[in-house]
Amino acid sequence: MSATTPFPDDATRSTHEVTNQPPPLGGADGPYNAFTSDRALQDAVAREGGDWGADRLSAFGAIAGDSLFDTGRLANENPPTLRAFDRYGHRLDEVEFHPAWHESMRLAKENGLHSLTWTNDRPGAQVVRSALAYLHNQFEAGSMCPITMTHACVPALRRQPDVAEQWLPGILANAYDPHCRPADRKTGLTIGMGMTEKQGGSDVRANTTQAVAIDRKGPGEAYRLTGHKWFFSAPMCDGFLVLGQTDQGLSCFLLPKWTPEGERNRIEIQRLKDKLGDKSNASSEVEFRGAFGWMIGEPGRGVPTILDMVAQTRLDCVLGSAGLMRQSLVQALHHCAYREAFGGRLIDKPLMQNVLADLSLESEAAVALALRLARAFEAGARGDESEQQLARLAMPVAKYWVCKRTPATVNEAQECMGGAGYVEESILPRLYRQAPLNSIWEGSGNVQCLDVLRVLSRDRDCFDTLRLQLHAARGLNEEYDAHIERLDRAMTDTASLEVRARSVTADIALALQASLLLQAESSVVAQAFCRSRLNGQGPVAFGTLPADVDLQALVDRAMPH
Ligand SMILES: Cc1cc2nc3c(=O)[nH]c(=O)nc-3n(C[C@H](O)[C@H](O)[C@H](O)COP(=O)(O)OP(=O)(O)OC[C@H]3O[C@@H](n4cnc5c(N)ncnc54)[C@H](O)[C@@H]3O)c2cc1C
Numbered sequence: 001m002s003a004t005t006p007f008p009d010d011a012t013r014s015t016h017e018v019t020n021q022p023p024p025l026g027g028a029d030g031p032y033n034a035f036t037s038d039r040a041l042q043d044a045v046a047r048e049g050g051d052w053g054a055d056r057l058s059a060f061g062a063i064a065g066d067s068l069f070d071t072g073r074l075a076n077e078n079p080p081t082l083r084a085f086d087r088y089g090h091r092l093d094e095v096e097f098h099p100a101w102h103e104s105m106r107l108a109k110e111n112g113l114h115s116l117t118w119t120n121d122r123p124g125a126q127v128v129r130s131a132l133a134y135l136h137n138q139f140e141a142g143s144m145c146p147i148t149m150t151h152a153c154v155p156a157l158r159r160q161p162d163v164a165e166q167w168l169p170g171i172l173a174n175a176y177d178p179h180c181r182p183a184d185r186k187t188g189l190t191i192g193m194g195m196t197e198k199q200g201g202s203d204v205r206a207n208t209t210q211a212v213a214i215d216r217k218g219p220g221e222a223y224r225l226t227g228h229k230w231f232f233s234a235p236m237c238d239g240f241l242v243l244g245q246t247d248q249g250l251s252c253f254l255l256p257k258w259t260p261e262g263e264r265n266r267i268e269i270q271r272l273k274d275k276l277g278d279k280s281n282a283s284s285e286v287e288f289r290g291a292f293g294w295m296i297g298e299p300g301r302g303v304p305t306i307l308d309m310v311a312q313t314r315l316d317c318v319l320g321s322a323g324l325m326r327q328s329l330v331q332a333l334h335h336c337a338y339r340e341a342f343g344g345r346l347i348d349k350p351l352m353q354n355v356l357a358d359l360s361l362e363s364e365a366a367v368a369l370a371l372r373l374a375r376a377f378e379a380g381a382r383g384d385e386s387e388q389q390l391a392r393l394a395m396p397v398a399k400y401w402v403c404k405r406t407p408a409t410v411n412e413a414q415e416c417m418g419g420a421g422y423v424e425e426s427i428l429p430r431l432y433r434q435a436p437l438n439s440i441w442e443g444s445g446n447v448q449c450l451d452v453l454r455v456l457s458r459d460r461d462c463f464d465t466l467r468l469q470l471h472a473a474r475g476l477n478e479e480y481d482a483h484i485e486r487l488d489r490a491m492t493d494t495a496s497l498e499v500r501a502r503s504v505t506a507d508i509a510l511a512l513q514a515s516l517l518l519q520a521e522s523s524v525v526a527q528a529f530c531r532s533r534l535n536g537q538g539p540v541a542f543g544t545l546p547a548d549v550d551l552q553a554l555v556d557r558a559m560p561h
Pocket of ligand 1: 192193194195196200201202203231232233234275278283437440441442443444445446447450
């Protein structure tokens with residue numbers, strides 16, 4: 001050793017060999033096709049009438065499991081920043097994003113995640129679009145916020161045909177244009193939504209934002225809005241559907257980012273929210289200082305108008321949560337297939353197999369329900385009344401249950417990966433931080449359950465349609481039949497129904513999921529689901545499937561081969 005060498009030779013040699021670590025899955029280092037490796041998704045897409053979209057889904061699945069995986073990581077490691085002013089002190093109210101965000105948005109828009117439902121007449125279009133959204137959500141959930149809102153605004157905007165005629169071509173264009181400039185100078189538009197105020201979010205009737213007609217009052221007319229929104233996601237969008245009070249009651253407005261005169265609209269961004277997750281996406285607080293907007297729909301009918309949009313965003317919450325479940329499961333399965341402990345692969349250990357099999361049941365049931373709902377939405381919009389009724393009741397049911405199950409599912413998947421699931425280099429911490437959001441926004445859990453009670457008490461047709469759907473699967477499984485009987489009693493017993501709203505809603509969700517799985521291809525999934533979820537014991541920890549369930553078959557089915 002020379003006198004100038006600071007370390008002994010040994011220090012330059014490696015201290016150990018890296019073994020017993022799985023190869024990467026996802027991204028340039030470990031690309032995989034998130035569609036063709038997902039049996040549950042493929043089966044659900046086919047069942048709900050979207051099998052004609054398989055090539056498109058396969059192409060997007062390949063992008064998702066490859067470049068979108070890396071793009072999603074970068075977009076979340078480099079969150080957006082607010083540029084409230086320019087260097088000379090003029091208001092800008094712009095948000096600056098990392099190029100990875102723009103790339104995620106470009107991928108989503110160019111693949112029609114915001115438009116396919118409305119631009120393709122083929123039955124199953126919304127199912128295919130929903131499957132695309134489910135795939136995107138697994139890798140970059142933040143950008144799905146503006147994509148979801150842009151997709152969801154269409155039925156609400158169509159209530160105002162003159163405004164829709166101006167805006168829909170840009171909204172439905174499969175082009176992403178990140179520039180902050182007037183809508184008529186852009187190749188593609190995005191839309192946000194503003195309801196929540198400080199004094200009341202769930203109860204939007206408490207909104208204080210005031211809207212005053214500039215000249216004439218009524219649908220399509222121009223108003224000035226003064227007030228605030230406490231949560232206002234994606235404030236860089238080109239337009240926003242917003243609720244405001246008029247002298248004729250709470251009404252819906254479209255506020256453009258730029259006024260028709262080509263000036264920045266007076267929507268001032270106060271600050272960006274510092275959130276638990278959803279890091280790539282910007283959520284803000286805004287003030288309207290006489291902001292310009294057109295009334296959408298009838299005055300005083302703001303809530304029903306914007307609910308056309310909210311119903312669609314709620315569906316995306318279910319799809320998003322199902323996507324988070326799937327990606328966490330995929331990573332857990334992959335990890336356990338390679339990692340060895342105590343002399344064997346984790347995936348072969350009976351107790352780990354039980355956990356993985358149980359997670360796969362949860363994931364498959366979630367995507368089955370989400371895509372069934374997508375079909376109900378689409379068929380309902382085409383005039384099928386019973387599908388409309390099913391969607392009306394099943395929507396809050398699914399929003400409550402699937403979103404509620406997601407944090408627990410993602411956390412269990414994290415645990416399958418041990419310490420590796422808790423560190424930022426794996427995608428799991430990001431999925432975990434994102435997981436609670438879908439059950440909070442677009443109407444939190446209790447609000448969904450109360451909505452279920454509202455439908456049950458006021459809309460007999462929805463109730464009957466649900467029973468018809470559930471009864472179609474009777475006789476296929478004993479636990480299922482017993483569950484349906486218990487559920488019938490629980491729904492018709494009106495005493496203390498509000499206190500029991502969560503358990504009734506969860507039981508409807510489980511019944512719906514079971515009915516779909518029982519009528520689907522894989523009987524091992526359906527039977528295991530019924531035995532573990534419909535045994536009257538309520539939810540228990542994952543990994544508690546009965547010992548004689550075919551765990552290997554469940555794990556094999558879920559594995560991203
Ligand atoms: C990251 C993020 C982004 C968001 N982006 C937007 C956006 O872009 N636009 C927008 O308009 N909003 C947005 N929101 C707001 C979101 O939709 C609301 O936070 C949500 O609807 C709940 O409203 P709140 O926060 O006012 O809670 P509250 O209405 O105060 O509710 C608090 C809790 O009480 C429960 N509750 C309410 N009423 C009852 C009752 N009668 N019985 C029992 N329980 C009840 C609710 O379920 C909830 O759990 C965003 C929220 C987040 C976290």
